[in-house]
Amino acid sequence: MIMGIEQIIFYFFAASVLISALCVVVMKNLVRSIFLFFVTLFSLAALYLFSLADFIALTQVVIYAGGVLVLMLFAFMLSNRELLNSLKPSASGFKVNNFAGILISILFLFILLSAIISTDLKQLAWIQESVPLSPADNTTHQIGIHTMTTYLLPFEILSIFLMMALIGAAHLARKGNKA
Amino acid sequence: MIPLSHFLLISAVLFCIGLYAVLTRRNAIQVLIGIEFMINAAVLNFVAFGRYDKIAGGGQMFALFAIVLAAAGVAVALAIILNVYKYFKSIDPTKTDTLKD
Numbered sequence: 001m002i003m004g005i006e007q008i009i010f011y012f013f014a015a016s017v018l019i020s021a022l023c024v025v026v027m028k029n030l031v032r033s034i035f036l037f038f039v040t041l042f043s044l045a046a047l048y049l050f051s052l053a054d055f056i057a058l059t060q061v062v063i064y065a066g067g068v069l070v071l072m073l074f075a076f077m078l079s080n081r082e083l084l085n086s087l088k089p090s091a092s093g094f095k096v097n098n099f100a101g102i103l104i105s106i107l108f109l110f111i112l113l114s115a116i117i118s119t120d121l122k123q124l125a126w127i128q129e130s131v132p133l134s135p136a137d138n139t140t141h142q143i144g145i146h147t148m149t150t151y152l153l154p155f156e157i158l159s160i161f162l163m164m165a166l167i168g169a170a171h172l173a174r175k176g177n178k179a
Numbered sequence: 180m181i182p183l184s185h186f187l188l189i190s191a192v193l194f195c196i197g198l199y200a201v202l203t204r205r206n207a208i209q210v211l212i213g214i215e216f217m218i219n220a221a222v223l224n225f226v227a228f229g230r231y232d233k234i235a236g237g238g239q240m241f242a243l244f245a246i247v248l249a250a251a252g253v254a255v256a257l258a259i260i261l262n263v264y265k266y267f268k269s270i271d272p273t274k275t276d277t278l279k280d
Contacts, residue, residue: 004278007181014189017193018189018193021216023211024199024212024214024216025196030206030209032225033209034208034212037212037215040216040220044219047186048187048222048226048242050180051181051186051226051227053226053239053242055236055239055243056239056243056246059243059246060222064246065216067251068250071256071257072211072212072252072253074257075208075209075260075261078264090217091191100242101199101202101203102203104202106194108198109191109192109195112194113191116187116188116191117184121183121184123185127183127231129232130231131233132180132230132233133229133231137233139236142233142236142239143236143240145234149233150236151240158244158247158248161248165251165252165255166251168258169254169255170258172259172261
């Protein structure tokens with residue numbers, strides 16, 4: 001099989017997502033782990049681009065890299081020093097707790113992988129009937145139209161939900177909170 | 180064009196990495212990162228299937244909603260983590276074992 005440039009870039013980003021995600025998870029140092037999270041999110045945005053979702057990719061970069069990551073760094077810095085010291089790993093390598101976690105996630109991975117490999121997605125009726133997106137399509141335009149027509153109610157509910165989350169977060173993070 | 184199943188394989192592995200983080204990490208922020216990985220794996224699936232959903236655009240719309248919900252969740256979760264840190268002087272989820280004062 002000859003790999004085109006598209007395949008090479010795709011698998012490069014896929015590898016970068018998985019490797020950096022694994023590093024984030026096993027890293028003991030929280031700062032490094034948060035900054036590697038950044039790499040994972042950017043590579044994921046690149047993968048979204050490969051399925052022709054340019055607006056989603058940009059949203060991913062703006063919301064995650066711009067918002068969530070900065071928030072995490074803030075939380076980290078506000079609860080610093082003792083946090084770092086208290087997170088020193090206990091010297092006894094593998095804990096029982098750890099082992100069970102690894103076992104569960106690997107078994108779950110096998111279930112997922114065998115399910116994905118054994119299904120033939122091309123046979124699904126709606127995929128066969130559908131016209132796939134082509135790179136020339138203006139998906140941002142389509143998303144704008146869908147937001148204001150089919151998905152108007154979820155969109156409005158989401159705005160209320162966001163305000164609730166905003167007020168809730170501000171209330172929780174207030175100074176001198178008695179609750 | 181990248182086959183659909185490759186997207187699904189990547190997101191399955193990413194989901195399991197997130198699951199591992201949630202189950203084993205002793206640090207609330209890393210547990211939160213694990214949850215974000217799981218949500219992102221789901222978003223990757225939405226987006227990958229969304230390529231075949233040109234007319235309704237359901238995949239991409241739902242991915243957008245999921246990203247926004249995840250971001251709101253992170254904001255609240257981090258506020259809670261800060262409070263837990265203030266109260267217990269630790270953000271190890273195994274050490275925070277009381278809900279009342």
